[in-house]
Amino acid sequence: MGGDLGPPAVIGGVSAFLRGEDDGTQIVLVGRADAIGPLLREHGIEGHERITLVEASQVIGMEEKLSAVRQKRDASITRTIELMRDGAADAVVAVGNTVAAVAVSQLRLRLIEGVGRPGIAIPMPTLKGAKPPYEKSSTIMIDMGASTTAKVEHLVAYAVMASAYAEHVQGKSAPSVGLLNVGEEIGKGDEFLRDTFEQLQKAPVNFIGNVEGGDIYRGRCDVIVCDGLVGNAVLKASEAAAEMVVKLLKESLAKNLRRKFGAALCMPAFRELRQSIDYSEFGGALLLGANGIVIKGHGRSGARAVENAIKVARDAAVHRLTDRIREGMTALAPAGRGAHEIPGGGLVAGQVAP
Amino acid sequence: MGGDLGPPAVIGGVSAFLRGEDDGTQIVLVGRADAIGPLLREHGIEGHERITLVEASQVIGMEEKLSAVRQKRDASITRTIELMRDGAADAVVAVGNTVAAVAVSQLRLRLIEGVGRPGIAIPMPTLKGAKPPYEKSSTIMIDMGASTTAKVEHLVAYAVMASAYAEHVQGKSAPSVGLLNVGEEIGKGDEFLRDTFEQLQKAPVNFIGNVEGGDIYRGRCDVIVCDGLVGNAVLKASEAAAEMVVKLLKESLAKNLRRKFGAALCMPAFRELRQSIDYSEFGGALLLGANGIVIKGHGRSGARAVENAIKVARDAAVHRLTDRIREGMTALAPAGRGAHEIPGGGLVAGQVAP
Numbered sequence: 001m002g003g004d005l006g007p008p009a010v011i012g013g014v015s016a017f018l019r020g021e022d023d024g025t026q027i028v029l030v031g032r033a034d035a036i037g038p039l040l041r042e043h044g045i046e047g048h049e050r051i052t053l054v055e056a057s058q059v060i061g062m063e064e065k066l067s068a069v070r071q072k073r074d075a076s077i078t079r080t081i082e083l084m085r086d087g088a089a090d091a092v093v094a095v096g097n098t099v100a101a102v103a104v105s106q107l108r109l110r111l112i113e114g115v116g117r118p119g120i121a122i123p124m125p126t127l128k129g130a131k132p133p134y135e136k137s138s139t140i141m142i143d144m145g146a147s148t149t150a151k152v153e154h155l156v157a158y159a160v161m162a163s164a165y166a167e168h169v170q171g172k173s174a175p176s177v178g179l180l181n182v183g184e185e186i187g188k189g190d191e192f193l194r195d196t197f198e199q200l201q202k203a204p205v206n207f208i209g210n211v212e213g214g215d216i217y218r219g220r221c222d223v224i225v226c227d228g229l230v231g232n233a234v235l236k237a238s239e240a241a242a243e244m245v246v247k248l249l250k251e252s253l254a255k256n257l258r259r260k261f262g263a264a265l266c267m268p269a270f271r272e273l274r275q276s277i278d279y280s281e282f283g284g285a286l287l288l289g290a291n292g293i294v295i296k297g298h299g300r301s302g303a304r305a306v307e308n309a310i311k312v313a314r315d316a317a318v319h320r321l322t323d324r325i326r327e328g329m330t331a332l333a334p335a336g337r338g339a340h341e342i343p344g345g346g347l348v349a350g351q352v353a354p
Numbered sequence: 355m356g357g358d359l360g361p362p363a364v365i366g367g368v369s370a371f372l373r374g375e376d377d378g379t380q381i382v383l384v385g386r387a388d389a390i391g392p393l394l395r396e397h398g399i400e401g402h403e404r405i406t407l408v409e410a411s412q413v414i415g416m417e418e419k420l421s422a423v424r425q426k427r428d429a430s431i432t433r434t435i436e437l438m439r440d441g442a443a444d445a446v447v448a449v450g451n452t453v454a455a456v457a458v459s460q461l462r463l464r465l466i467e468g469v470g471r472p473g474i475a476i477p478m479p480t481l482k483g484a485k486p487p488y489e490k491s492s493t494i495m496i497d498m499g500a501s502t503t504a505k506v507e508h509l510v511a512y513a514v515m516a517s518a519y520a521e522h523v524q525g526k527s528a529p530s531v532g533l534l535n536v537g538e539e540i541g542k543g544d545e546f547l548r549d550t551f552e553q554l555q556k557a558p559v560n561f562i563g564n565v566e567g568g569d570i571y572r573g574r575c576d577v578i579v580c581d582g583l584v585g586n587a588v589l590k591a592s593e594a595a596a597e598m599v600v601k602l603l604k605e606s607l608a609k610n611l612r613r614k615f616g617a618a619l620c621m622p623a624f625r626e627l628r629q630s631i632d633y634s635e636f637g638g639a640l641l642l643g644a645n646g647i648v649i650k651g652h653g654r655s656g657a658r659a660v661e662n663a664i665k666v667a668r669d670a671a672v673h674r675l676t677d678r679i680r681e682g683m684t685a686l687a688p689a690g691r692g693a694h695e696i697p698g699g700g701l702v703a704g705q706v707a708p
Contacts, residue, residue, distance in 0.1 A: 127598050132605040145536045148544045182499045182586045189583065190502045213590030217598045229543065230584050232536045234591045236567030241592040244481050244571045245599045248630050251486040252623035259623050265616025269606035276602050 001031040001059040001076040002096015004300050010095060011039035013306020018050060020307070025314050028089050030054045030080040054083065060100045062299060069103045077101055081108045084292050091293035091313035095284075095301040101294060102146050102287060109290040112322070114329040117150065118289035119143035119158045120228070120296065121165065122235065123282050126219035136276075139216055140166055141224045144285060145232030152196045155179070155225050156203050160328040161288040162223040163205045168324040169315050175222035178211030180230060185210070200225075204331040242277050283308035286316070293321055355385040355413040355430040356450015358654050364449060365393035367660020372404060374661070379668050382443050384408045384434040408437065414454045416653060423457045431455055435462045438646045445647035445667035449638075449655040455648060456500050456641060463644035466676070468683040471504065472643035473497035473512045474582070474650065475519065476589065477636050480573030490630075493570055494520055495578045498639060499586030506550045509533070509579050510557050514682040515642040516577040517559045522678040523669050529576035532565030534584060539564070554579075558685040596631050637662035640670070647675055 003009055014027055029036055033055055040046040040053075056079035058072040069078070077096060081104050083089045094101045098120075106118055121142035128135040142158040143150065150158075159177045166175035179197055181189045186197070188210055200207040208221055213234060216224060226234075253263040263270075275281060284297035284305065293316045297309040357363055368381055383390055387409055394400040394407075410433035412426040423432070431450055435458050437443045448455045452474075460472055477492035496512040497504065504512075513531045520529035533551055535543045540551070542564055554561040562575055567588060570578060580588075607617040617624075629635060638651035638659065647670045651663040 125598070127601055132601075132608065134601060134605060148536060149546060180583075180587055182502060182583055192503060193583075213587035213592075214594035216591050217594040226587070227583075229534075229536055229547075229581075230587050233534055233567035233580070233584050233588050237570050237588045237592050238567075238595040240568035240571040241595045242599050244479070245596050245627065245631060247481055247486075247488060249603075249623065249627050251488060252626045253620060254486065255623065259620050262616040262619025263623075266607060266613055266620060269603065269609065269613050269617075272606045273599065273603050277599060 001035065001056070002062060002094065002299075003297065004062065005302060007031065007035050007039055009302050010306050011036065011043055011045075012303030013301075013310060014051070015043040015045050016303055016307040017310045018045060018048060021311070021314075023314070024050075025310075026050050026052065027310075028052045028054055028080075028083060030056050030083065031076040032057065032059070054079065056080070060097050062097050064097060064100070066099055066103055068097075069100050069107070075100070075104075078104050078108065081105060081292070081294070085109055090317035091295065093284075093295045093297060093306070093309045093313045095297035095299065095306060095309070098145075098296055098299070101296050105287055105290040105292065105294050109292045109294075111289050112291055112326055112329055114333055115157050115161070115289040117154045117157075118146050118287055119154070119161065120146045120231075121158075121162050121286040121288050122231075122284075124216050124235075124238075125277065125282065126217055128219040135219065137219050138170075138282070139219060139222060139224055140170075141216060141226070141231055141235070142288065143226065143228040143231050144235050145228045146287070146289075148227060148229040150227045152192065152199055155196045155227070156199045156332065157289070157329065158225045159200055159203060159205045159207070159223060160332050161325045162225070164324040164328045165286060165288070165316070165321060166222045169319045169321055170222075172222050174206045176208045176220075177205045177223040177225065178208055178215060178221040180224050180226035181210035181212065183210065184212060196225075204328065246274070281308060283312035286312070288325065291322060293317055355389065355410070356416060356448065356653075357651065358416065359656060361385065361389050361393055363656050364660050365390065365397055365399075366657030367655075367664065368405070369397040369399050370657055370661040371664045372399060372402060375665070375668075377668070378404075379664075380404050380406065381664075382406045382408055382434075382437060384410050384437065385413070385430040386411065408433065410434070414451050416451050418451060418454070420453055420457055422451075423454050423461070429454070429458075432458050432462065435459060435646070435648070439463055444671035445649065447638075447649045447651060447660070447663045447667045449651035449653065449660060449663070452499075452650055452653070455650050459641055459644040459646070459648050463646045463648075465643050466645055466680055466683055468687055469511050469515070469643040471497075471508045471511075472500050472641055473508070473515065474500045474585075475512075475516050475640040475642050476585075476638075477524075478570050478589075478592075479631065479636065480571055482573040489573070491573050492524075492636070493573060493576060493578055494524075495570060495580070495585055495588070496642065497580065497582040497585050498589050499582045500641070500643075502581060502583040504581045506546065506553055509550045509581070510553045510686065511643070511683065512579045513554055513557060513559045513561070513577060514686050515679045516579070518678040518682045519640060519642070519670070519675060520576045523673045523675055524576075526576050528560045530562045530574075531559045531577040531579065532562055532569060532575040534570075534578050534580035535564035535566065537564065538566060550579075558682065600628070635659075635662060637666035640666070642679065645676060647671055 056076040058075040060068045060075045119142045123138040140162045142162045166172045287294040295313040410430040412429040414429045473496045475496035482489040494516045496516045641648040649667040
């Protein structure tokens with residue numbers, strides 16, 4: 001029900017997904033039938049055999065605060081996550097209020113044993129090589145804003161979780177992990193960053209050391225871990241920087257007839273560029289750390305972004321991402337810290353195998 | 355003597371500045387005469403009436419650690435800053451090792467009363483408006499990496515110092531200050547950010563509240579304060595994001611003859627774009643907080659960047675930036691904190707006027 005563009009974008013994405021993929025994925029739509037029904041008719045997918053509609057009477061708006069989560073017990077985001085918790089779905093796609101999605105996941109799904117805080121992971125586009133053809137790939141960056149001022153153990157858990165995604169869902173073998181710092185050299189940064197560096201060396205991940213902001217887009221490693229404030233600022237600033245470049249180019253190309261004519265000839269190239277830096281091509285963010293798969297599409301998600309988010313959710317479910325993360329956290333426990341330190345408690349020594 | 359391109363870039367910049375500006379600015383060159391002399395001859399400015407050469411026998415290389423500052427007492431950066439401290443210069447321009455420049459400034463110039471840590475400020479390009487012609491300006495962002503995990507009082511001092519620059523050197527009246535956060539709403543972020551928000555409201559600056567990463571390039575305020583880790587990551591990531599956009603465009607434009615022909619017609623527009631996002635047009639970073647003006651050019655600075663850095667240094671000196679910052683810090687003392695709390699001590703109540 002959420003997102004800046006609301007149900008029309010979501011149903012548009014579902015419709016495109018069903019037309020494009022015939023893999024048996026079942027779609028459960030959760031929300032107000034009076035809003036969803038007419039859209040299904042419009043797209044000609046009313047009564048589709050792969051769609052189930054589940055009524056949820058309330059909506060948490062994009063601007064609503066955390067308190068709305070407790071007040072609106074029949075909110076679509078809450079009902080959707082409960083459905084997954086109860087086994088009626090394998091993954092959740094949400095495009096609405098991020099704060100609500102994070103809070104509901106944490107409350108209703110509980111965090112995976114050993115995870116102190118959920119993290120938002122986003123695959124960032126990367127370009128490798130000095131000249132064309134460039135090698136294109138992605139770097140998973142975590143945390144992009146689920147929380148700020150993380151502790152050392154949170155960053156280590158982020159590394160384990162994002163590595164599980166890179167390895168088992170993206171199919172990268174021994175995915176490399178970098179720590180975002182002010183410089184590459186060992187010993188850079190303050191005590192917090194140096195401690196995190198040390199713990200990452202002991203963790204069951206392929207840690208390659210410190211990386212810098214520029215490495216995000218240069219494909220130096222498969223996973224980059226950082227605090228949510230840093231990740232969030234980097235993501236939004238990069239979007240704005242790319243947007244500024246495009247605006248400046250447009251302005252400059254409109255200055256005279258010769259340029260306008262040249263620009264017309266180059267139009268397909270400009271369209272390709274737009275597509276390769278368009279966030280909607282990347283399928284949104286993964287909310288990692290809770291017992292369940294939650295894909296959080298950008299608030300501005302259109303149909304194309306929703307379609308890609310569904311694919312990411314499907315792939316994560318097929319590769320049993322939550323189980324893979326659980327295994328990673330279990331492997332971390334004896335290495336990085338004593339079992340007795342794990343928050344959430346209830347863990348007995350025999351469970352920390354292998 | 356420093357910088358990736360070494361003395362040739364520096365002397366090239368000096369030569370361009372002397373040819374372009376006839377304002378009486380005197381240039382003191384500090385370094386090894388055997389390296390500088392031939393370059394002066396090459397540019398036809400040997401024995402120029404506005405150039406003085408001061409010998410310094412040592413150089414701190416780009417990759418050297420902090421320890422080099424104590425070992426090399428006759429390093430060019432040390433000698434340059436000592437010259438300013440002793441009144442033989444009004445401002446320093448350096449393009450070498452940043453860590454060394456920050457350390458030498460702090461050691462030799464000492465910090466301004468009330469400033470706990472120096473900060474690196476960088477004017478970031480901004481674009482305002484939804485369509486062309488866009489309004490172009492800059493936002494001073496501080497700290498870009500002088501230190502990580504700043505305390506609340508450091509961020510408040512950064513705001514005061516950058517405001518002094520924006521007001522007195524850039525000529526902006528009542529420059530607006532934003533706090534970089536994960537969202538705009540009051541109460542966003544953790545305790546540290548909420549405390550900083552509160553202290554900025556009480557500080558003698560025009561605080562407008564929280565801003566997000568994207569606001570950096572959208573000209574929402576004149577000054578943005580953040581921790582050095584965040585600022586550094588944002589700066590490097592933005593550079594890399596813009597670089598990626600340019601590379602993708604190039605690749606796409608080379609795909610067929612039609613596009614290549616179009617691109618040839620658009621070439622002047624591409625050149626304009628490159629210039630407007632080129633860091634060398636922005637004159638480098640300001641190291642704020644010490645008793646003296648230190649402009650730190652990008653390590654990759656070419657002649658054009660050095661020339662612009664000299665202009666920034668000259669303007670800061672003409673407008674007596676250090677005095678203006680001192681006034682700002684004095685105004686802050688009674689508002690934001692007790693005089694007794696000021697690190698560095700030695701302050702008596704009578705000095706805190708007006």
